[in-house]
Each structure stands twice: as C-alpha cells, then as structure tokens.
Amino acid sequence: xxxxxxxxxxxxxxxxxxxxxxxxxxxxxxxxxxxxxxxxxxxxxxxxxxxxxxxxxxxxxxxxxxxxxxxxxxxxxxxxxxxxxxxxxxxxxxxxxxxxxxxxxxxxxxxxxxxxxxxxxxxxxxxxxxxxxxxxxxxxxxxxxxxxxxxxxxxxxxxxxxxxxxxxxxxxxxxxxxxxxxxxxxxxxxxxxxxxxxxxxxxxxxxxxxxxxxxxxxxxxxxxxxxxxxxxxxxxxxxxxxxxxxxxxxxxxxxxxxxxxxxxxxxxxxxxxxxxxxxxxxx
Numbered sequence: 118x119x120x121x122x123x124x125x126x127x128x129x130x131x132x133x134x135x136x137x138x139x140x141x142x143x144x145x146x147x148x149x150x151x152x153x154x155x156x157x158x159x160x161x162x163x164x165x166x167x168x169x170x171x172x173x174x175x176x177x178x179x180x181x182x183x184x185x186x187x188x189x190x191x192x193x194x195x196x197x198x199x200x201x202x203x204x205x206x207x208x209x210x211x212x213x214x215x216x217x218x219x220x221x222x223x224x225x226x227x228x229x230x231x232x233x234x235x236x237x238x239x240x241x242x243x244x245x246x247x248x249x250x251x252x253x254x255x256x257x258x259x260x261x262x263x264x265x266x267x268x269x270x271x272x273x274x275x276x277x278x279x280x281x282x283x284x285x286x287x288x289x290x291x292x293x294x295x296x297x298x299x300x301x302x303x304x305x306x307x308x309x310x311x312x313x314x315x316x317x318x319x320x321x322x323x324x325x326x327x328x329x330x331x332x333x334x335x336x337x338x339x340x341x342x343x344x345x346x347x348x349x350x351x352x353x354x355x356x357x358x359x360x361x362x363x364x365x366x367x368x369x370x371x372x373x374x375x376x377x378x379x380x381x382x383x384x385x386x387x388x389x390x391x392x393x394x395x396x397x398x399x400x
Contacts, residue, residue: 130181133157134247135206136373139189139238140214141171143334144255147362148212148369153180159205161187161198162215189215189234199241207247210373213238213254216302218336220343224298225282231302232276239309239324240277246322251373254310255365256384258330260303261392273305274312303328307384314382323381325372330388333359353398356389 136156138149141164149158149171158180162168165186172184185201188194202208216231235254246252268288272281285293285301293301310326317324331337331351337359341347351359368387371377386392394400 128176128179128181130157133181134209135159135202136210136212137161137202137208137242138212138214139187140216140255141168142214142336144329144332144336144362144365145212145214146171146175147366148214149175149182150178150180151363151366151370152210152212152373153182156210157205158182159185159202159208161185161189163188189238190229192237195234195237195241198238199245202242202245207245207250208242209247209250211238211242211246211250211252212369212373213252216255217299218340219295219299220340221336222295224293224295227295227298228276228281228285228293228302231299232273232305233281235302235306236276236309239313243313243317243320243322243324246317246320248321249375249378250320250322251377252310252317252322252324253369253372254306254324254326256306256326256328257299257303258328258386258388258392259300260307260326260328260384261386262300262395263304265301265304269301270304270308273301274308276305310384311382318381323378325377325381326384327365327368327372328384328386328388328392329360329365330354330386330391331359332362332365334362350391350395353394354389354391355394358389360387360389 136152137159138145139161141160141162168184172182175182187198217227272284272288307326310324
C-alpha cells in the first residue's frame with residue numbers, strides 16, 4: 118500500500134508489556150527467550166558488544182528486543198537505565214541476573230557487582246513498576262549456607278554505604294574471601310526482597326528472590342573447574358543431577374505470571390532439594 122508506515126521484517130510488539138533482564142549471560146538469555154514470548158525485552162549488560170549481539174540474536178529469533186549497556190555498580194549509569202525504562206515502560210517484569218561467581222573476581226568486586234549493583238537496580242526501578250509487576254532477583258543456594266552473624270548481616274543491609282568490605286571485615290573479625298563475599302551478597306538479595314516487599318506492594322507490585330542450586334550453565338561450569346566444594350555437593354543433591362537453565366526460566370516465568378500474584382517477599386529455592394539435604398543429611 119502506497120505511503121504505508123508499517124515496517125516489514127521486524128518483530129516489534131509495542132502492544133506487549135515490557136520485561137527488563139539485567140545480565141546477558143547464559144541464564145539471563147534463557148530467561149529473556151522465555152519472557153520474550155509475551156513481552157517486549159530490554160536487555161542490559163556491562164559488556165556493550167555482548168548485549169548488542171544478544172539483542173540482535175533475540176530479534177532474529179522473532180523477539181522484540183532492545184540492548185542497553187549499563188554498569189550496575191555506577192549509580193549514574195543505573196539512573197540512565199531507569200530513564201530508558203521510563204521512556205519505554207512502565208515495566209511488567211524485572212529479572213536481575215547479573216552477578217560474579219567466586220572464581221570471577223576478588224571479594225570487593227563481587228560485593229560491588231552482586232550486592233551494590235542489585236541494590237541500585239532495585240532503588241532506581243521500583244518507582245517504574247506498573248500495577249501487577251514482578252521483580253525477581255536471582256540469588257543462589259549459597260545464600261542458604263550459613264551461618265551468618267547478625268552483625269555481618271546488618272552491614273550487608275547497608276550495601277550502598279561507603280566501605281562495605283571494610284565494614285564486613287570489622288563485623289566478622291576476619292578477612293572476607295571471594296567465597297564469603299559471594300554467599301553474603303546472595304544472602305543480601307534474600308533480605309532485600311523481604312525487606313522491600315511492603316514498598317513494592319504499596320505500588321501494586323511484587324518482589325521475590327530465586328535461588329538456583331547447581332545449574333548447568335557457563336558460570337556453573339567455570340565454578341566446577343575452580344571449586345572442589347561443588348564436586349562435593351553434586352552427589353548430595355536429592356535430584357541426582359545439575360539443574361538446567363531452562364528450569365530456572367520455568368521458575369522465573371511462573372513467578373512473573375499472574376499465577377504467582379499472591380507471592381511476594383520470599384525466596385524460591387530451585388536446587389533439586391540440596392539445601393534440605395544439607396540441613397538433614399540423615400534423610
């Protein structure tokens with residue numbers, strides 16, 4: 118038709134709600150593909166080239182996807198992401214996946230990415246949630262492996278204050294290893310979602326965490342190379358295998374849906390029963 122403004126060869130769905138996925142790694146992309154069946158996608162990642170390639174791939178597969186480069190540890194960069202969401206949203210789903218495993222950085226870096234970054238994302242994006250929205254923060258089985266002294270957890274809850282690593286070391290009385298930083302950062306996400314459920318609820322939205330166990334993912338494979346502890350844990354898993362990234366996407370899809378509309382402020386363990394087996398090894 119002459120003069121038509123309709124574009125061909127694209128999968129734009131402006132009539133669909135917006136889903137924001139932070140992190141373009143293996144699990145992030147599995148989640149994006151699942152949510153992209155019913156949502157427009159905005160994918161954010163520190164690596165600009167990676168997230169651009171990820172969005173192109175999603176579009177080639179038939180999704181409506183946009184890329185945004187963002188350093189989640191930088192408050193100004195997170196504010197820019199929020200402005201992008203403001204222009205495109207409000208959002209229906211937020212899934213925060215971005216994180217470093219213990220083998221990917223020093224304690225200070227892990228705390229900054231995994232904990233400070235998540236706190237900044239939650240603070241900036243909560244005002245932009247639409248009625249019925251869900252925010253899902255990917256934590257870890259490691260969050261359930263304690264103990265965590267109360268004084269240390271009190272510092273974790275102040276992740277945006279200055280000198281978090283120093284405060285944690287003073288509270289614990291010992292240096293913080295990369296493994297400690299990972300466990301504490303993920304426990305901090307559980308506490309964040311529980312603490313902020315009332316605020317999200319006043320906006321007609323929900324916030325939850327999801328703790329994967331041993332998952333067959335690129336990050337999981339890296340940790341199996343570097344961590345003897347994971348080799349010890351796998352045989353203890355009651356469902357005797359690694360989980361899959363698609364099973365994490367299944368759980369996210371449920372938590373984001375109206376079927377989970379009365380679920381907020383909790384953590385969902387998707388770990389094949391491993392946390393339970395560690396607590397009750399005698400069966």
